[in-house]
Amino acid sequence: MKAMEEKIRKEGTVLPGGILKVGSFLNQQIDTEFLKEIGDEIARLFEKEEITKIMTIESSGIAIAAAAGMSMGLPVIFAKKHKASNVDGEILSTKIHSFTHGNDYEAVVSRDYLKEGDRVLLVDDFLASGNALDGLMDLAELAGAEVAGAAVAIEKKFQGGGDKLRVRNVRVEPLACIEKMTDTEIIFTDNKR
């Protein structure tokens, strides 16, 4: 998605530690007109996949997942970090390591909303080491649901998470894919779209 690359070039900044800051439009402030375009693009990419549900994890993926859900006319479920008091009944849970925060956390989802027979599209803002998406795949597996693919706003390919998923035959669709990143330059993987 050329528009995502342009947006990153124009508004993104690289912070120490290999963090790409896109707070102006994606994960602190949301450009809602652009968010609609993101939702429509994800819908276009996966329109033939017979998805039944979109799944993300709180919190930066929620807006993107909601936009995709609105474009596709599908419900969205978001896994929570830690068990909250408003999650009752049987829960599915898995441990995820956070690259951004440097700690482990429990991701949980109620079994009521993720079922055998569901064909799930995973959505997130970033795909770096792939730990969050790995965790969502675990939750889908625990529920007996099938993963139809993963759509992410930005893949940091040099961190390897996307390719780990591709090796497992997951269809991974980044809207922008960063091959290499230095403090002064962002190089995107060749993009045919």
Next chain:
Amino acid sequence: MKAMEEKIRKEGTVLPGGILKVGSFLNQQIDTEFLKEIGDEIARLFEKEEITKIMTIESSGIAIAAAAGMSMGLPVIFAKKHKASNVDGEILSTKIHSFTHGNDYEAVVSRDYLKEGDRVLLVDDFLASGNALDGLMDLAELAGAEVAGAAVAIEKKFQGGGDKLRVRNVRVEPLACIEKMTDTEIIFTDNKR
């Protein structure tokens, strides 16, 4: 919004401790068709208020704020809990007590996205004791921004937070307002819409 009351009557359940569970459509699983209606209704309620920005706090308010932002053509900012490594520069911060989780946390937002001259609409899923919205008002005040009002999916009026805000002359618009709640019954405040 009659549709919100009907949805709560049909799908909501009361958990011990005065927790209303609406996970099937609002804060674990999101009914995205209904989410669009919520966004449109918030846009309708505040269309004359010359809002410049929508503000919420992670994570259950994000989808609603994003939907309202898409309906209104406005950017959304969401305050984060704790300082994340992808929030740099000058941050505004305030302490909030969580009714759901029974603890305190820091809510932060970058000063880059909240400015003097902004006219902010606060959005959240629930308004109970009002602590989250109070915290968002603190952040707006720290930034020198004006609060034009608050739109919440569900107000639990008996917990007093909404009326505390109204006393401070904040325009509070719940899409459904619960007067009283027992384990078996949910009574809504008289609704003219």
